[in-house]
Amino acid sequence: MKNGINSVFSFARLGALLIKEFIQMRRDRITFAMMLGVPLMQLVLFGYAINNDPKSLPAALVAMSSDPYTRAVVSALQTTGYYRFDHVAQSAAEAEFLMARGDVAFVVTIPADFTRRVERGDQPQILIEADATDPAVTSGAISTLGTVANQALLRARGMQEAAAEAARGQLEVVVHRRYNPEGISQYNIVPGLLGVILQMTMVMMTSIALTRETERGTMENLLAMPSSPLEIMLGKVLPYLVVGAVQVVVVLAAAKLLFGVPFTGSLSLLLSAVLVFVLALVLLGYTISTMARTQMQALQLTFFFFLPSILLSGFMFPYRGMPGWAQIFGEILPLTHFLRIIRAVMLKGADLPAVATEIGWLVVFVALFAGVALVRFRRTLD
Amino acid sequence: MNVIDVHGLVKRFGDKTVVDHVTMTLAEGEIVGFLGPNGSGKTTTIRIMCGLLTPDEGEGTVLGFDIRSDSLRIKREVGYMTQKFSFYEDLTIAENLEFVARLYGLKPLNEHVARTLEDLGLTSRKDQLAGTLSGGWKQRLALAACIMHKPRLLLLDEPTAGVDPKARREFWDEIHRLASGGLTVLVSTHYMDEAERCHRIGYISYGRMLATGTVDEVVRNAGLTTFVVQGPRLDQVAAALSGRSGVDQVAPFGATLHVVGSDKTALQAALADVEKEHKGVTVSPGETSLEDVFIQFMSGSKDNMG
Numbered sequence: 163m164k165n166g167i168n169s170v171f172s173f174a175r176l177g178a179l180l181i182k183e184f185i186q187m188r189r190d191r192i193t194f195a196m197m198l199g200v201p202l203m204q205l206v207l208f209g210y211a212i213n214n215d216p217k218s219l220p221a222a223l224v225a226m227s228s229d230p231y232t233r234a235v236v237s238a239l240q241t242t243g244y245y246r247f248d249h250v251a252q253s254a255a256e257a258e259f260l261m262a263r264g265d266v267a268f269v270v271t272i273p274a275d276f277t278r279r280v281e282r283g284d285q286p287q288i289l290i291e292a293d294a295t296d297p298a299v300t301s302g303a304i305s306t307l308g309t310v311a312n313q314a315l316l317r318a319r320g321m322q323e324a325a326a327e328a329a330r331g332q333l334e335v336v337v338h339r340r341y342n343p344e345g346i347s348q349y350n351i352v353p354g355l356l357g358v359i360l361q362m363t364m365v366m367m368t369s370i371a372l373t374r375e376t377e378r379g380t381m382e383n384l385l386a387m388p389s390s391p392l393e394i395m396l397g398k399v400l401p402y403l404v405v406g407a408v409q410v411v412v413v414l415a416a417a418k419l420l421f422g423v424p425f426t427g428s429l430s431l432l433l434s435a436v437l438v439f440v441l442a443l444v445l446l447g448y449t450i451s452t453m454a455r456t457q458m459q460a461l462q463l464t465f466f467f468f469l470p471s472i473l474l475s476g477f478m479f480p481y482r483g484m485p486g487w488a489q490i491f492g493e494i495l496p497l498t499h500f501l502r503i504i505r506a507v508m509l510k511g512a513d514l515p516a517v518a519t520e521i522g523w524l525v526v527f528v529a530l531f532a533g534v535a536l537v538r539f540r541r542t543l544d
Numbered sequence: 545m546n547v548i549d550v551h552g553l554v555k556r557f558g559d560k561t562v563v564d565h566v567t568m569t570l571a572e573g574e575i576v577g578f579l580g581p582n583g584s585g586k587t588t589t590i591r592i593m594c595g596l597l598t599p600d601e602g603e604g605t606v607l608g609f610d611i612r613s614d615s616l617r618i619k620r621e622v623g624y625m626t627q628k629f630s631f632y633e634d635l636t637i638a639e640n641l642e643f644v645a646r647l648y649g650l651k652p653l654n655e656h657v658a659r660t661l662e663d664l665g666l667t668s669r670k671d672q673l674a675g676t677l678s679g680g681w682k683q684r685l686a687l688a689a690c691i692m693h694k695p696r697l698l699l700l701d702e703p704t705a706g707v708d709p710k711a712r713r714e715f716w717d718e719i720h721r722l723a724s725g726g727l728t729v730l731v732s733t734h735y736m737d738e739a740e741r742c743h744r745i746g747y748i749s750y751g752r753m754l755a756t757g758t759v760d761e762v763v764r765n766a767g768l769t770t771f772v773v774q775g776p777r778l779d780q781v782a783a784a785l786s787g788r789s790g791v792d793q794v795a796p797f798g799a800t801l802h803v804v805g806s807d808k809t810a811l812q813a814a815l816a817d818v819e820k821e822h823k824g825v826t827v828s829p830g831e832t833s834l835e836d837v838f839i840q841f842m843s844g845s846k847d848n849m850g
Contacts (some may be wrong), residue, residue, distance in 0.1 A: 386594055387647050388620045411824035 192459050198468065208473050211491070213237055216483030219267040222249035222257045226274035231318055235288060238314030239270065244303035257291075261340065261518045264502050267293045267482060280315065287334045294339035295509045296350045299480040308335045341426075341509045352421045353504045354477045356413040357497050360436075361443055361471055364406055368447025370458040371398040372539075377457060391539040395532070398451075399444035406440035418507075427507035431514055435507070438524040439500045441497045445531035446496070452538035471497040501524040547572050547697050547728040548593060550604025550611065555588050555751075562588045564751035570697075570730060575723050577742035581842050585751040586732040587627060590699050593730070594624045607696055623690035627701040629682045631689060633675025633789070637666055641689060642676050647667040647828060656692060662816040664688050679827035680711035687715070690836070691722065698722065700731040704738065716741050747841055754841055759834055768792075769807045769808040771815055773801040775825035781818060788814040792837055804836045 186217070187194060219241075225232050249266055251257035257269040271289040280288040290307060292300040299330040312333045342349045374380040384394065417423040447464070454460035472478055474488055475497040481489065492498045501518040506512035506520075514521075548570035555563040563585045569574050578586050591597040593606050595615025605609070609617045631640045641657045650656045661667045664684055674685060682762045683703060690698065700719075704712045716738065723729055731742070739745050739759065746756040755762045773781060778801050785803060790810025795802045805811030815827045 379626070379628045379630045380632055380635070381630075382596065382626050382628075383624075385596055385623075386619060386624040386626070387644065388616060389647055390616075 166520050170263060170403045175529045176508040192454075192462060193359060196327050196462055196466065204469060207470070207488070207491075211474060211484045212479045213485075214298065214479060216299055216480045217302075218246045219244055219263065219299070219303060219482050220249070221245045221247050221268035221270055222260050222266045222273040223247045224251045224254060224257050225271060226272065226279060229277045231277050231280050231286075232272050234314045234318035235269070235272065235311050235392075239312050240309075241262075242303070242306050244306065245270070256273055259516065260504060261291065262510045262512045263519075264506060266294070278491065280319070283332050286315075287336055289336045289338065291338040291340050293510075294345055295344040295505045296480060297339075297342060297345035299349055299482055300339075301345070304337055304339075307337070308333075311335055312497045341543045348421045348457035349423050349509060350505065352413075352417045352423045353508045355441070356410065356417070356436075357504060358472060358477055358501045359439055360406055360409060360411060361497050362468060363409065364402055364443035365447040365450070365465045365467065366461065367405070368399055368402055368455065369450040369464045370457045371448055373454050373457045373460045376455070391536055395445075395448055395535055395539065397440075399448050402438055402447075403437070403455050406444070408435075410436050410440075423508065425508050426511035428513065431517070432504065432507045435500070435503045435517065435521055435524070438521060438528060439496060439503075442496045442527040444523050445528060445535060449538065450537040452535055452540075462507035468539070471495050474498070476501050493523075496524060496527045499527075511515055545608060546570060548604075548730065550593065550602065550605055550606070552602035553589065553592055553599045554611070555585075555592060555599035556600050562751050563592065566748065566751070568746060568753070568756075570728050572728055573723055573726050574744060575719060575729045575731065575742045577739045577745040578730060578748065579739055579745055579838065580732075580735070580748035584749050586748060587701050589748070590624070590701050590732060593618075594622050594699050595619055595623075610664050614809070619701070620693075621696050621827055623695035623698045623701055624672065625686050625700045627705065629686060631674055631682075631686060633673065634761070635674060636671050636683060637661070637674055638670035638676070640685070643693065644689045644692055650693060651810075660688050660692050667749070675810045679706045680708060683707050683711070683715065687718070691727075696726075696728065698727055698729045698731075700729065702732050702734065704733065704735065705842075712738070728807045736833070739834055744781060746840065749841055755837075763834055764807075766834060766840060767805055767830070767834045768804050768840060769811055770830040770832040770836060771811070771829050772817070772830035773803055773825060774799065774817075774828070775822065777822070781822050781825055784812065784818050784821065789819075791816045792843070793797055793836060795836075795839070802833075802836065803838065804832065806840070 223229070223236060236247060243543050245268060248269075249257075249260055251260065251269070254271070257266075257271070261269055262265045269291040271291070273287060273289070276286050276288065288311065289397075290304070292304055292392060294300060295390075315333050339345060373379070375384060414425075418425065446467070450460055450463045450467075454463055470491070474484065474492040475481070476492065477497065481492055481498065484492065503517045503520045503524075506517050509515075546569045546573070548568055550569075551567045553563050553566045555560065564685050566585070566589055568589075576587070581584050585689060588597060592599050592611065595611065597620045598612060603612065605611065606618050607621050609621075611618065632643070635643065638657060638661065641660055645653050645656045658667070666681075666685070674682070677685060687703065698719075702708070704715055704848050707715070712735075719729055719731070720741075738828075742759075744756065744758055745762060747762065755765065757765065773785075775781065778796065782794045782796065782801055785791050785801075790805045790807050790812075791803060791814050792806060793804040794800070795804075798831060805813065805814075819825055819827055
């Protein structure tokens, strides 16, 4: 009996199943596009964007004088490619604020008596403070530091290479790893995880909010009864704010108890920022919900948004290591801004002025998503 | 003032005209049946009237409110029962009713829900999930939820599809009881017996309203003649009849054949021929039924399902 109706396997029947499957695949355009376009897009996007050894990190210079030795050290640091001095701070306090806000990754301080000490042969010192909230970002820059600065100084003094060898160690580079002196990566990862977990669950749960009503046929009834689009939207997203609040408490407690992550900032400031972030997320999910036609499509769109959020927000790979275009891409992700806020508040003890810009970004997302959702919402079945 | 008063409604989906210049009026307390084949535009017309769809052309009022600009007020005063059960299957019966009562702002809440449950006879099962109800009970629950806010107009879209005859009978008794209290009802259906329970009917096909009036009027205006054929080997008689000029429909009804035609002379000539050819066959005048009229309408217009 070959390929008969009673055989265990028939190519004709397998063929029927395959043909049916391909027809269905072709009909579901969004899925089809995801299967072909998304892998390629993501490969290109992430392949070029992700860089574990970030260069050209923003630094602030606090220099009390501007003599040849100071300039030599500064330009040598710049030549390494790791440092980009785009801030000149007038005082230590100003530099401190720049770092708390996350505008700079380094503050290089060259003391007032630097030149005098070089000339006298006293051991000169420079101080380099590195933002160690993400230890991976600054480690490359710190490791090349001592040699480069010394050689630059020696060249400036016109010493020969041999003499340079002998004089090595003369310049002392003091490195302060700020906020996370031991370089514990969990201090960076665990607060970030709160953002990632919230993003994952909030967007996913609300993205199926409307499609579920449509798929079960309850949407028609809901629309036929007196309820406005705003009421329907708030009715869908507010319950998830509560879910989000529970998650926040659980993750923050675990961060403290299990991982010992320090909490130096204001709890109320952090919770306010979390509230705005979660609101942005549930509205994003709801917006997805007004676009997708099925729950399946809604989930696909959620993942479509989730992957860049993980990879380009600075959660997994240093934001500063990404090329400019990828950084711009990262700016349009709510998670990017939330990560900066939570790391700043928890680890750096940042206050409201230091994180106001980032919170402002989140407020913009809230307004944007709510607006898009209300416009996209179909009050009728047209 | 008419409860429904709409003129020249047109609705297009893409290049397909689903509702084509439909005009309709319903007086207070009337029960109007809305008939037509699948895909003829019944559901679309009903959705326009309750504000779920905006018409491309045409205007009118429902309960005195403009169907284009006042859909929110229409929604408050209309009860709309969808074709498919569209309450929450993962909520209990009582929770569904509470949800609806709250949306319409009915107070006191518990009283409204309790009375509705009482009327339904579902008080003892109020904590049962709505999804576990049988088709007939789902339909009763949906109706009860639709009339809880005391609407002045009830729009029912094929409310009795998949419901057993006893439940259908009870459903219609309820509809008549409500109408005698002044509620106006527009109900779409496929069933002829239900059409005959309406004060008036409208027949829509291909988006066009082909006939309106009482059942008798619609039958009379169709201008059909019907004969009943009896005798042996009716299957052969039916085969001999169909396709002859003058014969529009041949349909077996138990031990008889209903032969329908719009040209009485031609129909009689055809029957006389067949009576001669087949021994023992008798032909007697019959009464044209609503179903005959609808079959005639349907064969006269193309299907709109695409």
